[in-house]
Amino acid sequence: SQQGEEDPQALSIQEGENATMNCSYKTSINNLQWYRQNSGRGLVHLILIRSNEREKHSGRLRVTLDTSKKSSSLLITASRAADTASYFCATDAAGNNRKLIWGLGTSLAVNP
Amino acid sequence: DARVTQTPRDKVTEMGQEVTMRCQPILGHNTVFWYRQTMMQGLELLAYFRNRAPLDDSGMPKDRFSAEMPDATLATLKIQPSEPRDSAVYFCASGFLAGGRSTGELFFGEGSRLTVL
Numbered sequence: 698s699q700q701g702e703e704d705p706q707a708l709s710i711q712e713g714e715n716a717t718m719n720c721s722y723k724t725s726i727n728n729l730q731w732y733r734q735n736s737g738r739g740l741v742h743l744i745l746i747r748s749n750e751r752e753k754h755s756g757r758l759r760v761t762l763d764t765s766k767k768s769s770s771l772l773i774t775a776s777r778a779a780d781t782a783s784y785f786c787a788t789d790a791a792g793n794n795r796k797l798i799w800g801l802g803t804s805l806a807v808n809p
Numbered sequence: 810d811a812r813v814t815q816t817p818r819d820k821v822t823e824m825g826q827e828v829t830m831r832c833q834p835i836l837g838h839n840t841v842f843w844y845r846q847t848m849m850q851g852l853e854l855l856a857y858f859r860n861r862a863p864l865d866d867s868g869m870p871k872d873r874f875s876a877e878m879p880d881a882t883l884a885t886l887k888i889q890p891s892e893p894r895d896s897a898v899y900f901c902a903s904g905f906l907a908g909g910r911s912t913g914e915l916f917f918g919e920g921s922r923l924t925v926l
Contacts (some may be wrong), residue, residue: 702851728913730914732914734915736890738815738918738919738920739902739917739918739919739920740900740902740915741815742914742916745913745914752925759814785852796842796857796865797842797854797915799851799852800851801851802851
């Protein structure tokens with residue numbers, strides 16, 4: 698079963714707007730990671746946040762983690778058409794033999 | 810620029826045929842994962858190797874699927890016989906896991922798109 702559940706399933710915004718995606722999970726984690734997948738391509742790692750961290754930034758990306766609510770959010774600021782992709786969260790669940798558990802993803806469309 | 814290489818990129822075959830997908834992980838990485846991606850199921854873990862030893866293949870249909878790492882530069886996923894329901898994109902990913910630490914960043918190949926008619 699999926700550990701992570703992204704919300705929303707699909708998001709359509711205009712260039713320049715901010716995009717926020719959420720991920721909820723069920724069990725204790727070591728870390729949570731966000732990946733991007735362009736159509737027809739492999740997944741690309743964006744950012745990793747550890748269970749003892751609350752917020753992390755990388756360029757236009759901001760990730761937050763709330764372990765009490767078992768949730769994370771990915772914010773993309775000043776979106777561009779090139780940000781159009783699917784975004785996945787993956788959790789390294791504690792005691793799970795270091796496997797990552799994946800959500801079904803959020804499909805983001807950034808319209809020019 | 811180190812990358813994970815997968816072959817073939819696209820494969821169309823007929824039901825009952827054997828299919829072999831290959832993956833060259835990034836040099837120095839000690840973990841290799843095989844995933845299957847479909848619209849309905851998302852990313853499903855099929856097999857997981859660490860230091861070439863299989864750690865988890867619980868997600869893999871054992872009667873028809875097999876995964877091996879004959880050496881550190883090659884991982885294979887074989888389906889025999891293939892069925893239409895195996896149609897999906899198969900991804901290989903590699904990473905480096907230091908002892909006792911959590912799983913870090915995974916590097917994915919571009920995937921092998923399999924169509925079984």
